[in-house]
Amino acid sequence: MLELRRLLDDIEAMSREVTTSRQGLSALRAYGLDALARLAVVNDALLDKIDRAAAEDPSWRGAFPLGPRLDERHRPQVEPVDATLIGVDGSQIYPDRHGPFLYYLINTGAIVLRQGSGQAPLTETRPTLVFREEALYNEDQELVDNRVVNAARELAEIREMALQATAERERLGGELDRLLIVLGDGPLLIWVGEKDSRDREVQRRIAAYLAELDAIRRVGAVPIGYVDRPRSANVLRMLHVAELDLPDIVTENLRATRYRHLTDRALFEHMLGPNERSALFTSTATINRVDFRQAGQEIAFFYLNVARDPGPDAARIARVDVPVWVAEQPDLLDRVQMAIYRDCDGMDYPYVLARAHELAVVGQREREELEHMLTVALMRRGLVPMPSAKATAKRLL
Amino acid sequence: MASPLGRVLRSSTTIFTFGSLDNADLPAFGALVAAEVGPTWVYGLVYEVVIQDDPFVRQVVAATEGLTAERIEDMRQRRQVPVEITALTVAYRQGDRVYQRLPPRPPAALQPIWACDETTTAQVLADFAFFRTVLNAAHCPSEELLAASLRRAAACRPPEQEKAYLLEAGRELARLLAADLPRLDAILRRLAP
Numbered sequence: 001m002l003e004l005r006r007l008l009d010d011i012e013a014m015s016r017e018v019t020t021s022r023q024g025l026s027a028l029r030a031y032g033l034d035a036l037a038r039l040a041v042v043n044d045a046l047l048d049k050i051d052r053a054a055a056e057d058p059s060w061r062g063a064f065p066l067g068p069r070l071d072e073r074h075r076p077q078v079e080p081v082d083a084t085l086i087g088v089d090g091s092q093i094y095p096d097r098h099g100p101f102l103y104y105l106i107n108t109g110a111i112v113l114r115q116g117s118g119q120a121p122l123t124e125t126r127p128t129l130v131f132r133e134e135a136l137y138n139e140d141q142e143l144v145d146n147r148v149v150n151a152a153r154e155l156a157e158i159r160e161m162a163l164q165a166t167a168e169r170e171r172l173g174g175e176l177d178r179l180l181i182v183l184g185d186g187p188l189l190i191w192v193g194e195k196d197s198r199d200r201e202v203q204r205r206i207a208a209y210l211a212e213l214d215a216i217r218r219v220g221a222v223p224i225g226y227v228d229r230p231r232s233a234n235v236l237r238m239l240h241v242a243e244l245d246l247p248d249i250v251t252e253n254l255r256a257t258r259y260r261h262l263t264d265r266a267l268f269e270h271m272l273g274p275n276e277r278s279a280l281f282t283s284t285a286t287i288n289r290v291d292f293r294q295a296g297q298e299i300a301f302f303y304l305n306v307a308r309d310p311g312p313d314a315a316r317i318a319r320v321d322v323p324v325w326v327a328e329q330p331d332l333l334d335r336v337q338m339a340i341y342r343d344c345d346g347m348d349y350p351y352v353l354a355r356a357h358e359l360a361v362v363g364q365r366e367r368e369e370l371e372h373m374l375t376v377a378l379m380r381r382g383l384v385p386m387p388s389a390k391a392t393a394k395r396l397l
Numbered sequence: 398m399a400s401p402l403g404r405v406l407r408s409s410t411t412i413f414t415f416g417s418l419d420n421a422d423l424p425a426f427g428a429l430v431a432a433e434v435g436p437t438w439v440y441g442l443v444y445e446v447v448i449q450d451d452p453f454v455r456q457v458v459a460a461t462e463g464l465t466a467e468r469i470e471d472m473r474q475r476r477q478v479p480v481e482i483t484a485l486t487v488a489y490r491q492g493d494r495v496y497q498r499l500p501p502r503p504p505a506a507l508q509p510i511w512a513c514d515e516t517t518t519a520q521v522l523a524d525f526a527f528f529r530t531v532l533n534a535a536h537c538p539s540e541e542l543l544a545a546s547l548r549r550a551a552a553c554r555p556p557e558q559e560k561a562y563l564l565e566a567g568r569e570l571a572r573l574l575a576a577d578l579p580r581l582d583a584i585l586r587r588l589a590p
Contacts, residue, residue: 111475113467120470346463347456355471358453 021261028262033270035239040071046242049249053241054284057251062241063234063281066300066327070235072279073272076334082116083179083339084172086164086221087352089360090157092149093367095136100385101374102143103131106153108160109359111352112168115342121352125359126160155208157184158223162212165221179335180221185353188225188321189299192287206287210295213323217297222336225299225321228349232319234283234301235264264303269315272305275341277320280327293324300327304337306344316348401509402430403482408503411486411534413441415510416479423480427545429513429521430484432504437491439500440513440521441484442546444537448480484510485534485542487527497526515553522550525569532573532580540580543570544587563588 039046042065050064093105106128113121130136130152138144161182172178190209196202216223236259244253268278282288282300292298299321307316320340326332343350378385387395402424403417413432417423424430428443454472457464489500504510513521531543547566551559567585574581 111471113471115465115467118466118470120474121467123471123475344463345465346460351463351468354453358476 025262025266028259029266029270032236032239032259032262032267035243036071036235036267036271039239039242040069042068042070045246049241049244049246050238050284052246052249053237053254054286054289056249057254058286060251060254060284061232061234061237062284063238063301064284065238066280066282066324070238070279071271073276075273075276076338078331078334078338080338080342081179081335082114083181083335084112084114084168085339085343085350085352086161086168086180086182087111087113087185087350087354087356088157088161088164088182089185089353089356090153090160091357091360091362092153093362093370094146094149095143096391097143098388098391100371100387101131101378102136103129103374104136104144104149104152105129105362105370106149106156107360107362108156109356109361110160110164111355111359112164113343113352113355115339121355123355123359124164126156128156151190151205154190155205155212158209158212161223162215165216165223166219169219169221176220179339180219181224181336181339182216182221183224183226183340183350183353183356185228185357186225187227187299187319188223188323189283189285189288189292203291206291210292210297213297214295217323217325222326222332223323224336224340225301226340226350226353227319227321230265230303230317230319231263233259233263234281235267235278236262238281264319265317268303268305268317269312272303272315272317273310274305274307275337276305277337278303282324296325298324300324302327304340306341306348308345308348316344318349402512403479403510405432405504405506405508405510406479406481407506410499410503412483412536413439413486413504413510414481414483416481418474418479424482424512425545425549427542427549429518429546429549430482431511431513431517432508434489434500434502434504434508437489437500437502439486439504440488440490440495441486442531442542443482443484444534444542445483446480447483482510483537485531485537487530488521490521495521495523497521497524497530499530518550519553522546522553525566528566528569528573540583541587544584547588548590 047064050062053060053062088108088110090106090108092107095102095104108126110124111121136144138148161184165180165182168180190206192202192206213223237257240257240259241249241254272278280300280302282298288299300323301319301321304318304320305315306318307314322333322336326336340350343352347354375385402422403415403419406414406416408414423446424443426443426446430441430443432439454476457468457472486499486503488495488497490496528543531539531546547563551562554562567588570581570584574584
């Protein structure tokens with residue numbers, strides 16, 4: 001039970017602090033926009049500084065520009081063409097040690113929408129129940145934690161993206177003219193901690209992920225990682241480094257960024273008009289610069305304003321991840337941007353991702369149904385699964 | 398009976414509700430539909446079609462700019478919100494014999510529901526004992542339903558028998574509703590071509 005009246009003072013204090021913080025961020029944003037304009041030209045000195053920062057602190061996540069200017073804004077001038085958009089999302093049920101049985105579940109949802117066809121899209125869900133002991137416990141015989149399930153979901157999502165792209169290309173009879181875009185909800189670059197990146201299991205995971213990206217490329221489809229309301233600050237970290245002298249680029253100074261708590265999104269809300277994208281960058285994360293680059297799948301990103309109305313208040317900034325091999329083809333990138341922008345019409349978010357999420361999500365009621373079915377199946381075999389006393393007590397409340 | 402219209406969501410002795418994902422091929426008001434229940438076929442008259450909404454469909458409807466044909470078809474054909482159709486049980490068949498009364502058991506959940514062809518409709522609604530079932534159903538628009546089902550049943554007969562069928566039905570209605578002339582009048586007006 002939450003006694004709201006006991007939080008009244010805290011609520012007041014919080015609203016005061018948020019207001020003050022917003023004012024501070026507004027000044028920081030103005031400084032950041034000014035820095036972006038002042039330091040707009042990409043030169044060797046800037047690139048050296050970024051490389052130095054990445055080498056100095058491998059956990060530093062900056063932006064490495066791919067174009068000649070940092071303040072580039074681009075609205076495609078191409079005529080929109082019909083594309084096929086595939087949206088994929090995943091959800092999970094984490095293992096619950098208080099539940100009646102130990103398992104976890106991954107469910108992916110996919111939708112294939114052919115723009116301009118007038119046809120109902122194709123939809124598919126793919127649930128995977130993981131219940132074998134070797135998959136539920138790690139080498140130390142501990143129950144796997146949520147990170148393991150998240151990694152499994154991430155892999156299931158990229159597999160589904162590859163599977164759907166391959167199937168759709170086959171349905172097109174192998175014809176490669178039709179633009180095929182596969183969108184996932186979230187970054188295209190998987191997150192791996194610097195400490196873990198050389199771990200054998202992590203390397204297997206990276207290899208499996210990269211193999212699916214290759215499969216997508218082989219069928220001539222474009223993989224996209226779409227991040228709505230991004231919290232990333234790679235560009236701001238780069239701007240901070242750009243203002244440091246080369247000898248001053250040490251870990252301590254890298255962390256003492258003036259832009260703390262500001263996001264790239266705040267900058268680009270004030271820079272990008274409807275359907276405008278920012279300059280292209282790559283993340284300096286080691287996994288991107290080593291593993292993904294070596295596999296020919298280094299990930300680039302840009303910011304895109306998917307709003308229809310102009311102005312910073314109306315702006316809806318997304319971060320769009322694409323492989324560098326896509327980023328290097330400006331015409332293709334323009335067509336991809338146009339197709340995504342078109343799919344965001346009416347929602348300021350890709351329709352295919354909203355639907356993929358709806359297909360993938362496992363609600364509480366479905367989870368209860370699943371556990372009821374499991375209970376019945378076990379009872380038929382003479383077992384009576386019971387939740388823990390704690391779980392039972394909680395359900396009574 | 399080519400393909401099922403949908404499957405049973407819930408049922409009782411007197412009505413059954415089924416879900417359909419196919420918005421394009423919804424049964425008409427007053428149409429006869431059937432479900433197999435063991436050795437019997439249970440027949441019902443469609444009296445309510447409910448197209449549910451949810452927050453997502455509201456958002457799509459509100460965003461008229463992005464309302465492409467693909468999105469409309471997606472909402473109509475693929476979303477997991479089925480159209481709910483409810484039928485009033487009026488008869489059942491056992492072997493070759495049709496009984497215009499409530500069946501021994503209602504259809505089970507997920508049982509397929511079929512549209513009845515003209516021959517079946519004409520056979521099942523040949524007698525008029527089902528009038529009382531419809532007239533006594535407080536939860537449905539009984540006058541409208543009876544008139545609609547009779548018009549359909551008449552149309553399922555050979556043209557030379559249509560008028561005779563409707564006249565016979567009118568006589569039966571006059572007998573049943575002799576004490577309720579406004580109601581009789583309401584139905585007869587709705588029977589007019």
